[in-house]
Structure formats: structure tokens, C-alpha cells
Amino acid sequence: MKSFLLIFIFFIFEVGAKPKISVIIPVYNTERFLRECLDSILNQTFTDFEVICVNDASTDHCPEILREYADKDKRVRIVNHKKNAGMAVARNTGLDVAEGEYISFSDSDDYMHPDMLKIMYTEIRRNNCDLAICQWYPTNEYDKPVFGKNASYTVSFSENPLADKISQSDAFLYAFFSVWDKMYKKSAIASLRFDPQMFGLDDAYFNMCAARFIGKYVTTDAKLYGWRQYQNSCSKSKSVSRKRIKGRFRLIENIYNSSSDSIPLSSEQKRVICCSAAASVAADVTLNCHKNIIYASEQIYDLYSKGFIDISHSKGFFKKNLLAFFIIIGEIQKLFRCNQG
Numbered sequence: 391m392k393s394f395l396l397i398f399i400f401f402i403f404e405v406g407a408k409p410k411i412s413v414i415i416p417v418y419n420t421e422r423f424l425r426e427c428l429d430s431i432l433n434q435t436f437t438d439f440e441v442i443c444v445n446d447a448s449t450d451h452c453p454e455i456l457r458e459y460a461d462k463d464k465r466v467r468i469v470n471h472k473k474n475a476g477m478a479v480a481r482n483t484g485l486d487v488a489e490g491e492y493i494s495f496s497d498s499d500d501y502m503h504p505d506m507l508k509i510m511y512t513e514i515r516r517n518n519c520d521l522a523i524c525q526w527y528p529t530n531e532y533d534k535p536v537f538g539k540n541a542s543y544t545v546s547f548s549e550n551p552l553a554d555k556i557s558q559s560d561a562f563l564y565a566f567f568s569v570w571d572k573m574y575k576k577s578a579i580a581s582l583r584f585d586p587q588m589f590g591l592d593d594a595y596f597n598m599c600a601a602r603f604i605g606k607y608v609t610t611d612a613k614l615y616g617w618r619q620y621q622n623s624c625s626k627s628k629s630v631s632r633k634r635i636k637g638r639f640r641l642i643e644n645i646y647n648s649s650s651d652s653i654p655l656s657s658e659q660k661r662v663i664c665c666s667a668a669a670s671v672a673a674d675v676t677l678n679c680h681k682n683i684i685y686a687s688e689q690i691y692d693l694y695s696k697g698f699i700d701i702s703h704s705k706g707f708f709k710k711n712l713l714a715f716f717i718i719i720g721e722i723q724k725l726f727r728c729n730q731g
Contacts, residue, residue, distance in 0.1 A: 408489045408490065408491070409438055409439050409440040409465070409489060409490045410436075410438040410439060410490055410491055410492065410511060411436075411438070411439035411440070411490045411491070411492045411493070411494055411507055411511060411573070412439065412440050412442055412484070412488035412489060412490030412492070412493050412494070412576070413431055413439055413440070413441045413442065413494045413495070413496060413507075414442045414444070414481055414484030414485065414488060414493065414494070414495050414496075415427065415428075415431075415441065415442065415443050415444065415484075415495070415496050415497070415498050416444050416446055416477045416480030416481055416484070416497070416498065417443050417444060417445050417446060417448060417452050417456065417480075417498040418445075418446040418447070418448050418452070418474065418477075418480070418498070419448050419449060419450045419452060420448075420450075420452060420498040420499045421448075421450040421451040421452050421455060422499070422531075423498065423499035423500075423501075423531075423618065424452055424455050424456075424498050424499070425455060425459075426501055427496060427497075427498050427499060427500060427501055428441070428443075428455075428459050428466070429501075430501035430502045430503075430504070430616075431496065431502055431507075432459070432463055432465065432466070433504060434502065434504060434505075434506065434507045434508065435504055435505050435507075435508045436505075436507040436508035436511055439465060439490065439507060440465050440466075440467055440488075440489060440490060441463075441465055441466045441467065442467050442469065442484040442487060442488060443456050443459075443460075443466060443467065443468050443469070443498075444469045444471065444480040444481070444483045444484050445468060445469070445470045445471060446471045446474050446475060446476070446477070446479075446480045447470075447471045447472060447473050447474040447475075452498075453470070456468050467487070469483055469484070469487060471483070475586070476586050476589075477584075477592070478584035478585060478586040478588065478592040479584075479586050481495065481569075481584045481592075482583045482584050482586075485583060488576065490576065491575070491576055491577075492511065492514065492573050492574065492575055492576060493573070493574045493575075493576050493579065494507065494510070494570075494572070494573045494574075495569045495570045495572075496570050496615075497570055497617075497618075499618050500570060500615065500616055500617055500618050501615075501616045501618075502614065502615055502616070503612070503613070503614040503615065503616075505612075505614070506524065506614035506615060507573075509524070509543065509610060509612060509614060510522045510524060510573040510610075510614070511573065513545055513608045513610060514573055514575065514608060517545075517547045517606060517608045518606060519547070519575070519605075519606045519607050519608045520574070520575045520578035520603070520604045520605050520606060520607060521552070521572060521573070521574055521575070521578070521600075521604045521607040521608070522572065522573040522607070522608050522609070522610070523565055523571060523572050523607065523608070523609045523610070524571050524572075524609075524610050524612055524613070524614040524615060525571070525610070525611055525612060525613040525614065525615075526568075526570075526571050526613060526614070526615040526616065526617050527613050527615070527616045527617065528617055528619060529616045529617065529618050529619070530618065530619060531618065533616075533618070543610045543611055543612030544610065544611050545608055545609070545610050546608065546609045546610075547606070547607075547608045548606065548607055548608070548609075549605070549606050552601045552604045552607055566594055566597045566598065566663070567591070567593065567594045567597075567666070567670075568593055568594075568617075569593040569596060569597065570615055570617070571614075571615050572597075574600070578600070578603045578604060578605075579600050579603060581603075582596060582599055582600055582603070583596075584596050587637060587640055588637045588638075588640060588641050589633055589634040589636065589637025589638070590634045590637055590638060591637060591638050591641045591667060591670075592637075594641065594663075594667070595641050595644065595645070598645060598648075598653045598655065598663065599652065599653060601653065601654050601655070602651075602652070602653065602654040632682050632685060635671055635682055635685065635686055635689070638667050638668075638670065638671050639667075639668075639671070639689050639693065641667050642664045642667050642668060642693055642698055643693075643698065645660050645663055645664055645667075646660055646661075646664055646698045648660075661698075664693070664698050668690050668693060671686050671689075671690065672686065672690065
């Protein structure tokens with residue numbers, strides 16, 4: 391009788407227990423890399439997590455791959471969108487159904503270090519934080535994961551407001567433009583969702599809004615995430631379409647016009663972020679010689695005239711991109727004037 395009772399209690403505990411971490415993966419037409427992504431997550435040294443794969447109406451073999459993995463591993467959950475809605479909506483779907491105490495994100499063409507979840511979870515819990523941030527590897531479509539078995543790392547813990555770090559560190563500024571290098575305490579971001587109108591910078595805006603809910607946070611110098619960049623990657627796909635360009639300018643105006651209650655940034659910090667967003671547009675349209683370069687230049691000049699952006703507030707490579715953009719646009723305008731003359 392006693393053994394039966396113990397088995398019953400164990401069964402109830404197992405069935406009712408919620409995972410410590412929810413890893414949310416928006417999936418859309420990444421069949422080439424999806425297995426590698428899922429393998430890197432499911433083979434983590436930390437095992438108490440769920441993987442929420444939001445199939446955003448993929449038209450390739452992603453649905454079959456997801457079903458294969460869900461059949462093999464009960465930690466994999468699949469949510470299907472009937473229509474393609476974009477990464478922001480897919481992430482929101484994942485947040486709506488997530489059961490973990492902590493939230494992590496991954497793009498479906500990227501991959502994690504085997505110790506990523508263990509390190510992030512250990513440090514966010516050890517320091518009683520709302521956020522953990524790690525470093526990442528840039529990689530391309532041909533690279534394979536090259537992480538070692540064990541990551542050696544140092545940790546920095548802070549009780550200062552998260553937004554204060556933006557003006558102090560280029561690296562911290564860049565970190566605001568992604569969510570896959572972070573682990574969030576779910577209760578801290580419970581009221582937040584990604585804005586699908588931001589088109590490509592929804593993660594940056596999400597982090598801006600999250601700053602007011604983040605108390606203590608911890609950072610590590612360990613490179614725990616492989617960010618794959620190639621022409622049709624999740625992060626680059628349609629990155630210079632007019633819709634996405636409009637989204638980035640909407641981010642600039644939303645941040646600049648926001649109250650301190652919604653986004654706890656000083657005027658100086660807002661200008662740094664706005665310049666960085668403008669610089670990302672400038673880099674995209676100039677490096678790709680895109681047809682929207684004139685449209686982008688008109689929008690940037692308009693924001694510049696309104697005082698939303700100022701090159702003096704740019705930092706690092708963002709400043710170089712913006713300077714190069716103004717130079718290139720100036721030369722293009724000269725060329726047009728010569729042709730008209």
C-alpha cells in the first residue's frame with residue numbers, strides 16, 4: 391500500500407510539475423537548420439524545460455520536422471499558426487502558452503551552447519535576478535556549432551537600473567537589440583508583448599519596455615549562443631523592405647515620444663537608441679544598394695530635422711554607419727542634380 395501511495399504521489403508530482411524554463415522558437419521555413427537548432431536545445435546539460443515551437447505557417451518541411459521531434463521528446467510543444475503572422479506574433483503566441491518560471495528565446499536557424507540554459511538559470515537564480523544576459527558567436531550558413539563541452543566564464547551582477555547601462559557601454563547598447571541572448575523572469579515581463587508593427591526591431595522595443603520592470607540583472611562574458619547570419623536568415627529576411635524600414639522609423643518615434651513611465655530612458659539614452667535604429671536602416675539600404683535608399687534618406691533627414699536623431703549621439707559602428715550613409719546620400723543627390731542639369 392505504501393509503495394502504491396508513493397508511486398501515486400510521484401505520478402501526480404510529475405504530471406503537475408511545471409518546467410523551470412520555457413524556450414520559445416518562432417519557426418518559418420528554416421528546414422535547413424531546424425534540426426540543428428532543436429538538437430542544440432534538447433541536448434542541454436540542464437533538462438527541466440519546455441520547447442515551444444510556434445510554426446508560423448511554414449510552407450517547407452518544418453511542420454514534419456517539428457512533429458518528428460515532438461514524438462521523440464515530450465518537452466517539445468507545437469503551436470500552429472494558420473497564416474503567416476511574423477516573428478513578433480509568433481513570439482507572443484509562445485509567451486501566451488509558456489508555463490516556465492523563466493523565458494528564453496531562440497531563432498529557428500540558430501543554436502545554443504550545451505551549457506547555455508544551465509549557466510543562465512544558475513546565475514539568474516543565484517543572484518535573484520529578473521534578467522540574465524550572455525554573449526554570442528556570429529556565424530554563417532556554412533558553420534557548424536563549435537562550442538566546447540564546458541564554458542568558462544565570469545559574471546557581473548548589478549542592482550543599478552538596467553537603462554543606465556545603455557549610455558555607459560556599447561556592448562550593452564547592442565544587447566538591447568536582441569532577445570535570444572537573454573533569460574527573463576516571466577513574472578517580470580508578464581504584461582509585455584512584442585509589437586508586430588516594429589518589423590525587425592520588435593525585440594529592441596520589447597527590451598526598451600522591459601527595462602522598467604527589470605530590477606536586478608546579471609551578465610556573463612560566456613559566448614553561449616550562435617547567431618547565424620545569411621541572406622534569408624530569420625534576422626535578415628526582408629530586412630530592407632519598405633514595411634520593415636517603416637517599422638524601424640516607428641520604433642524611433644515611439645521611443646522618442648514615450649513617457650518615462652512606459653520606457654524608463656533619459657533623453658540622452660533615447661537619442662542613442664534612435665540613432666542606432668536609424669544607423670541600422672542606413673547600413674541595410676546602402677550595403678544592399680536597395681531600391682528604398684532614397685525613401686530611407688528622406689525619412690532619416692525628416693527625423694534629423696525634428697531632432698530625433700543626432701550623429702553626436704551615435705556610438706561605435708552605429709556612428710560609422712550613419713556617417714557613411716549621409717556621405718553616400720550626399721553623393722547620390724549630387725549625381726541627381728548633375729543629371730537634371
